Amino acid sequence: MSERKFNRVCLAYSGGLDTSVILHWLLDQFDCEVVAYTADVGQQEELSGLPEKAKATGALDCIVRDLREEFVRDFVFPAIQGSAIYESTYLLGTALARPLIAKHHVEVARETGCDAVAHGATGKGNDQVRFELTFRALAPELAIIAPWREWDIRSRSDCIAYCQKYSIPVTATLEKPYSIDRNLMHISYEGGVLEDPWRAPDESMFLLTESVENAPENPTEIIIGYEKGIPNSIDGQTYTPAELLHRLNQLAGAHGVGRVDMVENRFVGLKSRGVYETPGGTVLHAAHRALESITLDREAAHERNKLAPRFAELIYNGFWYAPEMEMMRAAIEVTQRNVTGEVRVKLSKGSLQITGRRSPVSLYSEAMSSFEDAGAEDTYDQRDAAGFIRLQGLRLSR
Ligand code: ARG
Secondary structure (H helix, E strand, O other): OOOOOEEEEEEEEEOOOHHHHHHHHHHHHHHHEEEEEEEEEOOOOOEEEEHHOOOOOOOOOOEEEHHHHHHHHHHHHHHHHHOEEEOOOOHHHHHHHHHHHHHHHHHHHHHOOOOEEEOOOOOOOHHHHHHHHHHHHHOOOEEEEEEHHHHOOHHHHHHHEEEEHHOOOOOOOOOOOEEEEEOOEEEEOOOOHHHOOOOOOOHHHOOOOOOOOOOOOOOEEEEEEEEEEEEEEEEEEOOOHHHHHHHHHHHHHOOOOOEEEEEOOOOOOEEEEEEEEEEHHHHHHHOOOOOHHOOOOOOHHHHHHHHHHHHHOOOOHOOOHHHHHHHHHHHHHHHOOOOOOEEEEEOOEEEEEEEEEEOOOOOOOHHHHHHOOOOOOOOOOHHHHHHHHHHHHHOOOO
């Protein structure tokens, strides 16, 4: 028994091995009640039998929240508007879901009268930081329990032994060779054989994207529509945010678009090898940039681009609800007012190409840029360029 006292703890629960053990451990350790909470962010796990399973393990209640639309609308799309790509490579699928999951976690905790929140993230990863920074920002009164940092359990076999000892119902699953995190934005794989950064992933690991070898010979062309930087249609058909991302995952995944294999710098100070599948997100980022190329003013675009790596870092490090993030999001928002129009994208053999962009509020002038003589002599007089260059060159010619 612990010296800390809790009456009722809200546990982020997936029904898997780890959180089943945690549920029982909390009951045992703190002699408290446990409310289980499950967020649906598009992880595609069976959620139907979950409340029964949680209660069979000893939970007072189990609350499931469908957060899919909110995830894409309020987290994924703002990240795309701000070109948030961590270390120029990782599209932040896991990092974006964590603050949302934690936000609803504290809501559920408060609604059910809990005095603590518990999560199943380990002590070596980014996710513990993201969850707990969000708890701190949104519900400083709630205590935090992170069993992986406290208990003696070290491995999966320890967990299985624990379940056998206390007859905890666990669905027999094959040992997962990787740590997988899935949501509507991506699937991430870490650990296991991937810990050797030289070792290529097995083809059988990938669930969302076709291999380049098996991707169809014929490309697919699609047109994505954006309104103020927010994607809302594919080939003229409008979709809700979650539907649109789901559809793009299918279209781009079939062509093998969106795989990334990298070694990243975790916030806690470790390097980690991760493999990601982000088919729809990859297309949305690229198409969004293409639309910005005709709708953003040059200097505004360049300023926005300077913010992007810092924005990605704040997301990665878990500072979604920090003051500097609010400031940054407000700045990005302003840049998106005119990012409206359509982009044509060709998907083929593991890659994508932008083949066209258009906008009713385009800043691009065919007449002004034209190589032909005819255009826009009243606004762009080529004779002005001589003086422009002469003054620019003054300090260079000595
Ligand atoms: N490395 C990625 C990140 O920090 C993915 C983490 C995935 N989490 C997991 N529990 N497998 O965002």
